[in-house]
Amino acid sequence: MNESTWGPAPATGQAPVGPPTPPQKKRAGRDLRAAVGVGVGLGGTALAVLFVYRPAFLVVIAAAVVVGLWELSTRLVERKQIRVPLPPLAVGGVATVVAGYLQGADGAWTAMALTVLATLLWRMFSAPEDYLRDVTAGVFAAFYVPFLASFVALLLAADDGHRRVLVFILLTVVSDTGAYAVGWRFGRRKLAPRISPGKTVEGLAGAVFFAALAGALSMLWLIDGGTWWQGVLLGLGVAVSATLGDLGESMIKRDLGIKDMGSLLPGHGGIMDRLDSLLPTAPVVWLLLAVFVGAD
Structure with a gap:
């Protein structure tokens, strides 16, 4: 037995020490299947109403x-x-x-x-x-x-309001998803441990990257007169506002001593737990689109 790997040899009469338990794989704190199902259902219904x-x-x-x-x-x-x-x-x-x-x-x-x-x-x-x-x-x-x-x-x-709302929702979802995916896989450095221990610097970087990419594509394909660099700035603004919104509600929930604002949505919590990043992002998207291509 290699002592440097398994530790000191046990004393006579003691049961042998087995290999250390391998670290457990990270797991999401919510029911991911329910969260995805509810999210797709709500998003699909909202977009159907928006475009119909x-x-x-x-x-x-x-x-x-x-x-x-x-x-x-x-x-x-x-x-x-x-x-x-x-x-x-x-x-x-x-x-x-x-x-x-x-x-x-x-x-x-x-x-x-x-x-x-x-x-x-x-x-x-x-x-x-x-x-x-x-x-x-x-x-x-x-x-x-x-x-x-x-x-x-x-x-x-706005005249193209259905597409502007689509861009707003799309970029917020992409930012949140990018932050979750990158933070879950690569997250090491805590972003705001006293407010939200699950948030990491790497997750924020993922939000910025994917939101900027989605913003560039959205401005080119969905917004008349938009340019790719405007989309990059839009994505950056969304990533920052969505993250701050999430941290802001985390602060409120920590003060109240609760995990979720409600239990209406399986896998998500309450409505406010889904609006936390959307609400502060709405004025950012409205303002930047008004500057880039006009309010109407």
């Missing part, structure tokens, strides 16, 4: 906003006893999305201002204790979910 009748996609956005607000408000009251005024947020959130589609950025801003005002007034009909805490959380929820989602409606409202 574009205005109907507003229903998809509005439904995601309402469910996302419900999940967030439920977790806040469960874990922190923060009571967010949900009815005005839900109604105002839908109004913000619709106003963004019909009236542009000015409409979205106006609806958001009215939503914040309604949130402040609604909470006044309850006890004054913790009023400031509750309405502050309500204003945060209004900007975090419906306001950021309204930029998807702004993308949709």
Whole structure:
């Protein structure tokens, strides 16, 4: 027996020491089969609605906003006893999305201002204790979910809105998938261990590379007047915003002491667990496309 390989020889009368247990292969923390099935089903349905009748996609956005607000408000009251005024947020959130589609950025801003005002007034009909805490959380929820989602409606409202929304979704998914695949296989250096231990520098590099490649191809094939270098910049912006969005929600979940925002989607968690990278990416894609090829 080679002592340097197996360790010191056992003492007389002791059972022989066997070879060390080989390291276990990395495994994903979720049911990958369920996650892929649900993701493909949701994505296929959303894209079918988008390309069959574009205005109907507003229903998809509005439904995601309402469910996302419900999940967030439920977790806040469960874990922190923060009571967010949900009815005005839900109604105002839908109004913000619709106003963004019909009236542009000015409409979205106006609806958001009215939503914040309604949130402040609604909470006044309850006890004054913790009023400031509750309405502050309500204003945060209004900007975090419906306001950021309204930029998807702004993308949709353009003449080629169905293709812009497709690019937005495609690049976000490619960024997340690239980060997961490269980080799972090659990840060594932690990106933000105190916030999300699973995120690695190598994963971020994978997100940047694949999102930039997908961005270059998307701008050439899907956006009229787009160039490959604009797509590279677009992909870079998406990779950064998607990663920051994921880290931002991880910070919220760590503060709340939960793993997922909900359990609606098998293998994924809740709606907010899927919107974490999409929401902050929407304004980035809208702004860069407006600069590169115009808002309309």
